[in-house]
Amino acid sequence: MSTVPLQPAPTLSWTQGDAEHSARWFSASGALPPKTLQAVDDSLTADDAYRLAAQGTAMLWQGDYHNARQLLSAIARRLPIFSRHDGEDVAKAFYRYRQGRTQRARMLGLLLVPLEPGPAVALRRAPDVAEAWTAAAGDVAEATVTPLQDVLGAVGAFEWRRNGVFVQELDAVIYPHYGTFAPIRSEYLALVEQAELPSTELAFDVGTGTGVLAAILAKRGMQRVIATDTEPRAIACAQENLANLGLDTIVEPTLVSMFPAGKAPLVVCNPPWLPGTANTLLDNAVYDPKSRMLKAFIAGLAEHLDTGGEGWLIISDLAEHLGLRSREELLQWIDKSGLEIKDRLDTEPRHPRSMDRADPFFAARSREVTSLWKLVARA
Structure with missing residues (x-):
């Protein structure tokens, strides 16, 4: 059996004084190591930092941690x-x-900080980030350089994980892991909680994330739910949440792309709502490049539905109001896949951005409607 050799971790090299230095490079977004780097400290002004960043020069911070945060804000x-x-x-x-x-x-x-085994940020007055960084990116076995943004992102995500998000439909708290989308928009959860179930025997939850929709289905009396995701971190997150809720004997998180094997009377999917390229891990929950996941769900749904089964597509029409996708395109994809629309449940958004008149896209956001489309195989 042949094996694929592991790719060596990328490294970053720079000169400081007369000495050559190198360290492992880590970027949560998968960005390549910067081509030019300059070691800097507390003497660097915000104007000079902005100029270097505009030129594409990375800055390896070697001063005070809190000063680095202030510089990033500047x-x-x-x-x-x-x-x-x-x-x-x-x-x-x-x-x-x-x-x-x-x-x-x-x-x-381009504002970078050094990490050392611990893991720890190797700067003066740096906070203890060991738990947060390990949860986000794993251990640090050697000297590493990473964007300060990634450290702040890991710390912020760990706070979300520690505090959790209360979900009214579960009357319980869901704890999102780093890189999984927090279920903070309750209107789409309410649709799944209120829609009439075609069966309580079995459901597939495609792209489960935190496991919140699978948990709602289980709470509603679903006897078995197979919850899929392509991301190991999402599967781990769903497993933890379902265990906390006492639903781990009902819901089976499964690492697989799109549908599990077989058919079900109910198949649910809440794909990213906007066509576009994801620039961060969290962007993956919002942006679906060329609507790939949406198209894959619609195209593969019929062959995974039991006779008389329903596919629930949960999606907003914001992409239509932004001119990124038309309603006609969506309807054509549904029709070409041998599906028809049995019903559609709609709800208006209640999140703050839909009411923010200062938002440059307020006109589109204020007209947004989130829907649960009930799709069935055409007879």
Whole structure:
């Protein structure tokens, strides 16, 4: 049996004084090591830091940790603020907005910090990040360099994991892991909690994430749920949440792409709602490149439905209001896959951005409708 050799971890090399240095490179987004790097400390001004970042020069911080955080904020304040052009097409404006967000992430990702085994940030006054970093990225076995943004992201995600998110439909708390989407938009959860079940025998939850939809189905009396995901961290997250809820004998988290083997009377999927490229782990829960997951669910649904079974597609129409996908395209995909629409349950958003008139895309967000489409195989 042949094996695929492991790829060596990427390294970062730089010169400081007369000495050559190197360290392992880590980026949560999978970014390549920067080509140019300059060691900097507390004497670096915010203007000079912004200039270096704009030139694509990474800065390896060797000063005080809290000063590094302040510098990162100062760089962010100097970045351009997005605004819509008069009469600009909404789709073009949103594409330009996404380009700006990508550029912003790239520039802020150029302020780097050293990590050492522990794991620990090797800077003065650095907080204890051992638990947070291990939960997000694993152990640190050797000297490593990473964007400060990744450290802050790991710490923030660990707070979400430690505190959890109360889910009214479960009357319980769900604990999202690093890289899994926190179920903070309750309207789509309410749709799954309220929709009439075609059966309580078996359900597939495709793309389970934290396991929240699988848990709601189990709470509603589903005897067995197979919950799939392609990400090991999502499977681990779902397993932990389901065990906490006492539902681990009903729900089976399974590492597989899209559908498990076989058929079910109910197949549920809540794919990312917007076509687009994901720039971060959390973006994967929001952006679906070229609508690949949405198309795969619709295309494969009929062959995984029992006779008389239903597929529940939970998705918002924000992409339509942003000009990223038309309703006609969605209906065509459904029709070409041998499916028809049995019913559709709609709800309006209640999240803060849908009511923020200062948002450049308020007109689109305020008209958003989240729906549960009940799809069945065409007779």
